[in-house]
Amino acid sequence: MKLTHISFITLALTLAACTSIPKSALPPMGAKILCENDAAKISVTHATARVNGCETVSSARFNLTIEPEKDTDPLGEPINNSAWYGFRVDPQGSTPLTVRLTYEHGKHRYHPKISNDGKTWTWLDEAQIEKIDENDVELDLTSDGRPFLVSAQEIFTKEAHDNWTDKIAARANVTKTSIGTSIDGHPIHMLEVQTEPEKEKPYVVWVGRQHPPEVTGALALIPFTETILEDTPLANRFLDHFNLLIIPMMNPDGVTAGHWRFNKGGTDLNRDWGPFLQPETRAVGNAFKRFESGEDRIVFFLDFHSTWRNLLYTQTDEEPTTPPMFARDWLKAVDDRLDDEIYPFTREPRKNSGKPISKNYMYEKFGISSITYEVGDATPRDAIDLSASVFAEEMMSLLLKHETGQ
Template sequence: MAAMIKMPKQLLLLSLILCGFLQPVYAENAVCIFDDVEFKTDFPTARLNGCREKDGEYFLTIKPEKKPINPSPWYAFRVISEDTGRIAITLNYEVGKHRYWPKFSINGRDWYRVNENDLEIAEDGRSARITVKVKAEEPLWIAGQEIFTSRQHTLWMLSAARTHDFLDIYDLGKSSGNREIYKLESRAASPEARTILLLGRQHPPEVTGALAMVPFMEALFADTELARHFRARYRIVAIPNLNPDGVALGNWRGNKNGQDLNRDWGRFTQPETELVRREMTRFGEGRDGALALMLDFHSTWENLLYTQPEAEPTQPENFAAAWHQAVMARAGDIPFRLAPEDSDLEKGTSKGYFYAAYGIPAITYEMADDADRDNIHRLATIAAEEMMKIMLAD
């Protein structure tokens, strides 16, 4: 039997709330209605671009929002069948190769990995055949990862602000598709308090990064002596969902304009990155203390930290190496690689920009696509605690 993928309790609660309140989405998804089976895309994050039926099997086309593009072939749809039984679905990728192991859900909140025996990936990786069991007239969600919508992000932030009296939620402005982008900010003990910036969801399919950012923030907001001491000295600014359009539209990589936000830092051609640049001027000008650290949460093939190399000085000195070592001392059983690389501003990444602009540790926190969800939570909690210890010692 498939093992259930565990999501944070807060996200499960929000999923329950959201079941009856799915927001409309305007993506170019296909309408797929056959004699006894229908594939639906009437929910946020959906991605299905074409379909056909042959000899009782269903062949679905998955396309990116633009080409060329990073190979992150996201898919998400619901299946409704008139009959109970097993059906075969083949995903054909117009670009790239199969990446995300399919998950399924009967209610949109509890997710399971498709069994290995029910998944066949073509030798060239350009298609994947899934066999699933359906019940008559009962929807079955299928997606590359657990569905984590923009609305869930927003409600989690609202819940955090209600729970913690030191937190406020602000509307930063509008995305390229006119959706709100929100930030959480802790009230600083003094105007001179230094600030850490947390960014998330620049790339829509990178759900494991989003799942890491939640417990990381929870550790910073916790009612512990360490967290209280940290908040007395540091302001926390968190923007968990910088690309709400891309998330809602089921994009592989970009925003509504098809632009990769994590290649736009320093250029600031997109509203989303420009909002953050404008927000950060208060720290560069010294109006609210200084920016001390930037962490950007993503997903890739393995757990790792993209950091500054030793040749690029930071304060605290060698922060990334010290942080990684402290985390591994407590979580050595979880693979988590330190990956120093030059902070090339020309790449347009948040890591490169924030190091060049502020001279601070600017790190991309990456979780593997298939990372164990319990390990994601444990690692993020430990990472947050060890980060606080190092920053407090500075």
């Protein structure tokens, strides 16, 4: 039976329990102010913040410049238009405030999100947004006088990822290891799930957050993982036959710095699978050597990302995979359960382009179905949760059928 109804919510993400928003839920701004006028002060000292320039135009108006960390990738190609921005506003009272965003080397992509506590987020009303052109947008940020954050997407920091990883690692049969460090020295964590460590079982593997702004993909990874770790007959049977490897956060430096695309080495990590020139991808490559040596067997790989709409990049049906036709059968099973009103998605089969991306590398190396799971920027967050659980359930059912015949 298809799921045919879901409510749309504007409260997008709660990273910690919050029963009420206090009068001043954000910590004091501190001394480092980017610019100020009679209406407000602007700062960018929190993790994930990004504003490259601020001009005080009048007593009630700022012009903010938003630029990427670099305007081209190492091959000279223009940077992907993941035009991330983020800043804090401390009003000087309940007076009108207009903020203009001007993008260099990019265009306005993300609908502004607002939070008074950094945990619970709402979408700025459409009536408060005026698109001047593709590179300029004006926001009416008149408020009730409380400090607030403005961000391209909900802020999902490295620390929030770490907290979730620790919560999962506290479960039975889950171990957390650091497989390496980023350029800035942050650990790259890997979760391994084994209900019977002494028994040989094939592995299912997924990774996330290679690209910093791709928050919706990171949000999907959470319910996908938790569905497989739930105490249900399907999940328990699945873990009787499979082990898991999960690397939720591959680019902690880029996330913290508010990057559009790259790590601190100026590299798109999803163009470094195979070369493994960056410490983050090298750590993953080293962790996966267990599958090259034959010590362990891998049967499926997923990489969580975000883009303009919900889609999955897969191998073509003409390319042999083990299990055979897995992508076709998996996505059909999901489509049979999810109505398009809830979670419309498309499958985009693509032959190996030769680019050193995770999907290509894992398919060429191991002959398995390797899929890029893309979530739309504006997909309702409860739809992300529901669909990720359905994807997880159908993956478990199909892999069990292939592995056990039942």
